[in-house]
Amino acid sequence: MSSNKNLLNTPSEEKEKSASAILKDNGISRRKLLAAGAGLGALPLLGTRAFAANNNSAAAAATATRARSSAYGASTAEKAIKVVGLDRLEKEASKVIPKAGFAFVSGAAGAEWTMHENRRAFNDYRIAAKRLVGLSRDDIDISTKLLGLNMPSPVMVAPMGAHAMVHERGEIDTSRGAGLANTLYCSSGASNATLEEIARATTGPKWFQLYYNNDEAVTRSLLTRAKKAGFTAIILTADALGPGQPEEFQAMGSPFRPDRNFGNHDPKKGGSGNFFNQKTSLTTKDVQFIKQFTGLPVIVKGILRPDDADKFIRAGADAIQVSNHGGRQIDGVPASMTALPAIAKAVNKRVPIILDGGVRYGIDIVRAIAMGADAVAVGRPMLYGLAMGGAQGVKSVIDYLNNDLKSAMLLSGAAKLSDLNSSYIDIVGENEKFDTYNG
Numbered sequence: 001m002s003s004n005k006n007l008l009n010t011p012s013e014e015k016e017k018s019a020s021a022i023l024k025d026n027g028i029s030r031r032k033l034l035a036a037g038a039g040l041g042a043l044p045l046l047g048t049r050a051f052a053a054n055n056n057s058a059a060a061a062a063t064a065t066r067a068r069s070s071a072y073g074a075s076t077a078e079k080a081i082k083v084v085g086l087d088r089l090e091k092e093a094s095k096v097i098p099k100a101g102f103a104f105v106s107g108a109a110g111a112e113w114t115m116h117e118n119r120r121a122f123n124d125y126r127i128a129a130k131r132l133v134g135l136s137r138d139d140i141d142i143s144t145k146l147l148g149l150n151m152p153s154p155v156m157v158a159p160m161g162a163h164a165m166v167h168e169r170g171e172i173d174t175s176r177g178a179g180l181a182n183t184l185y186c187s188s189g190a191s192n193a194t195l196e197e198i199a200r201a202t203t204g205p206k207w208f209q210l211y212y213n214n215d216e217a218v219t220r221s222l223l224t225r226a227k228k229a230g231f232t233a234i235i236l237t238a239d240a241l242g243p244g245q246p247e248e249f250q251a252m253g254s255p256f257r258p259d260r261n262f263g264n265h266d267p268k269k270g271g272s273g274n275f276f277n278q279k280t281s282l283t284t285k286d287v288q289f290i291k292q293f294t295g296l297p298v299i300v301k302g303i304l305r306p307d308d309a310d311k312f313i314r315a316g317a318d319a320i321q322v323s324n325h326g327g328r329q330i331d332g333v334p335a336s337m338t339a340l341p342a343i344a345k346a347v348n349k350r351v352p353i354i355l356d357g358g359v360r361y362g363i364d365i366v367r368a369i370a371m372g373a374d375a376v377a378v379g380r381p382m383l384y385g386l387a388m389g390g391a392q393g394v395k396s397v398i399d400y401l402n403n404d405l406k407s408a409m410l411l412s413g414a415a416k417l418s419d420l421n422s423s424y425i426d427i428v429g430e431n432e433k434f435d436t437y438n439g
Contacts (some may be wrong), residue, residue, distance in 0.1 A: 344372020
């Protein structure tokens with residue numbers, strides 16, 4: 001930690017340099033920095049000096065929550081936060097998160113069309129609310145079951161990498177916050193903390209997201225460690241087989257920090273292998289191997305086609321996650337919500353469906369459940385809550401979503417999640433439900 005402090009406490013003459021100049025010293029242009037938010041390949045992109053220097057302009061507005069001892073100059077806040085909207089929370093978090101870290105978290109691939117489409121697509125599903133159905137707020141039940149877990153709500157924390165970019169305690173606090181809310185935490189294979197550290201930090205249910213390694217021994221080790229640590233399911237990542245496709249990223253070469261180990265691969269913490277040595281030639285046989293090797297349920301994440309969903313279910317997948325990786329891997333693919341109805345029809349309730357991508361309001365969750373999802377995974381907002389309040393901030397985000405879901409269900413006329421179906425939805429361009437509405 002002392003070496004990090006030396007880097008952060010730069011001499012006065014270096015502090016007078018512009019952020020652009022210091023980034024240039026690190027071999028990174030501003031355009032390249034912004035492009036780096038597109039995929040997992042950008043995780044160890046910047047050195048400590050670049051993060052610290054690029055943070056100077058935001059420091060004046062957020063010195064109370066800035067960690068000068070953190071490798072990334074990230075927040076050390078630990079407090080409950082008032083969440084009045086997740087878009088507003090993102091703006092607030094942008095003042096606290098180091099600029100480079102915020103560019104990574106908030107960015108996406110290419111022109112970011114898919115990321116924005118994830119939000120817009122919810123507007124294609126208008127609520128056909130039922131009125132005067134005798135409900136009060138106390139009647140609303142948002143609890144559910146998912147692969148044997150009794151969950152207080154359908155909200156879960158999506159797997160995301162490198163939480164230390166936004167908070168000094170990283171995944172330790174994110175997982176702890178999920179546990180405080182008794183919410184399912186999905187641990188990323190790209191975490192800064194080890195899966196064992198994360199497992200010890202959370203008191204709630206937990207799944208492990210696997211990035212399949214080319215070295216079979218490394219993959220087997222990760223799976224063995226996850227099961228031993230108490231993770232009850234494995235998420236196989238099918239939608240992140242490389243570092244994303246932005247043009248600027250492709251032009252950057254390889255500006256990676258060789259000394260930035262991912263926690264699960266850090267030899268000092270019992271890990272092995274190279275995170276970036278990922279297997280890209282995955283098939284259904286890999287799903288079968290994970291099931292047989294661990295004896296745990298397997299969720300295949302990154303499905304956008306009905307035929308893919310059917311293929312993986314036939315191969316033994318225990319759940320399907322409709323996802324485009326938050327628009328971070330490839331631009332131009334459909335929004336998760338756009339893909340959901342056809343996938344739900346193909347799945348036909350054989351296995352649970354999880355949706356992620358753009359969920360920001362309780363009414364978004366109503367739409368997703370009504371169109372066939374069983375649960376929703378939320379990503380970026382959890383990191384914004386982490387930056388603003390640590391574990392308590394993560395819990396505040398979850399509490400906000402759960403409370404907003406209860407309000408949305410009350411106003412939609414649904415007492416419990418199982419009541420929600422397509423009769424509650426008017427799809428734009430398909431107004432038959434209003435024309436033939438019979439209550």
